[in-house]
Amino acid sequence: MAATDTPATLSVFRTLITGSHILHHHGVSRILDAYGHLSVRHPDKKNMFLMPRNTAPALLSSKVDIVEYRMEDASPVDPNSPQGYVERYIHSEIYKRYPEIQSVIHSHSPAVLPFTITAVDLRPCVHMGGFLGNRVPKFDIAEIYSEEDVRDLLIRNQRLGQRLSACFSQGREESYNPVVLMRGHGFTVAGASIEESVFRAIYTAENARIQTASLNLQLAAGTAPLKHGESLYYLDDTELLAATQMTQWSVMRPWNLWVREVEANGLYNNNA
Ligand SMILES: [Zn+2]
Known part of the structure; x- marks a missing residue:
């Protein structure tokens, strides 16, 4: 990295690596595996973003693992940078479209995947999932493939990235959807900081696991639908708002714990 990196940039390098370690460490949800x-x-x-080189997130360990990209076309500023992730267009197009978004995570969490391939909506059913909003939008890449696209479900170019990023404003007049599901692939989450996006990724997977378990329980018990004909008690609009505010001010509590967890685990090194 450049000798001119400011203290703010140096701090972000370290947080980016720690955040990647935390997401890997949450093995229950497998937010980020390899x-x-x-x-x-x-x-x-302005108009740049930072992202790790193409490697398993658990193995990131220093500034040389971080690459600087142009928001415009997701190209690396230094042409000699280490190889990057092919799906970095997910990130570039979200930053371009939503100036308020500061951090983005893309995950293939198995806890969330069932909601991408069924008609069941991922919905907030516990207070820690209130930020999800009423329903999490679903993105189906099959609807927008062109002749040239490799049909492996990956976001391989700017056009696909633009269409995914548009889903973050689907059904919203103010602000943005923090999470978008991607059919047969995973999900993408956005936040106002690394800490917030990590928090949201982890609790998206937790909410998904709880919702799946509860739907199974409800089905096995064969009991009547609950109020409003729903299978489960989901958070109502007033609860969504209050729960979202609660998690916004409490993000640092779990973050500080998660940082200590990865610092105490010999698998993870952070020399940034
Ligand atoms: Zn992916």
Whole structure:
């Protein structure tokens, strides 16, 4: 990295690596296994973002693992940079479209995948999932493939990235949807900081696991639908708002615990 990196940038390098380790460490939800990625808007350079090189997130360990990209076309600023993730267009197109978004995570979490391939909507059913909003939008890449596209479900170019990023404003007049599901592939989450996007990724997977378990229980018990004909008690609009506010101010509590967990685990090194 450049000798001119400011203290803000140096701090972001470290947080980006720690955040990647935390997402891997949450093995229950498998937010990031050997795949998936976390990025952050550059703190000092307009129209740039920072993202790890193409490697398993658990193995990131220093500044040389972080690559600076142009928001415009997801190209690396240094042409000699280490190889990047092919799906970095997910990140570039979200930053371009939503100036308020500072950090993006893309994950293949198996806890969330069932909601991408069934008609069941992922919905907030516990207070820690209130930020999800009423229903999480679903993106089906099959609807927008062109003749040239490789049909492997990956976001391999700007056009696919643009269409995915548009889903973050689907059904919203103000703000943005923090999470978008991707059919047969995973999900993408956005936040106002690395800490917030990590928090949201982890609790998206937790909410998904709880919702799946509850739907199974309800089905096995064969009991009547609950109020409003729903299978489960989901959070109502007033609860969504209050729960979202609660998690916004409490993000740092779990974050500080998660940081200590990865610092205490010999698998993870962070020399940034
Ligand atoms: Zn992917």
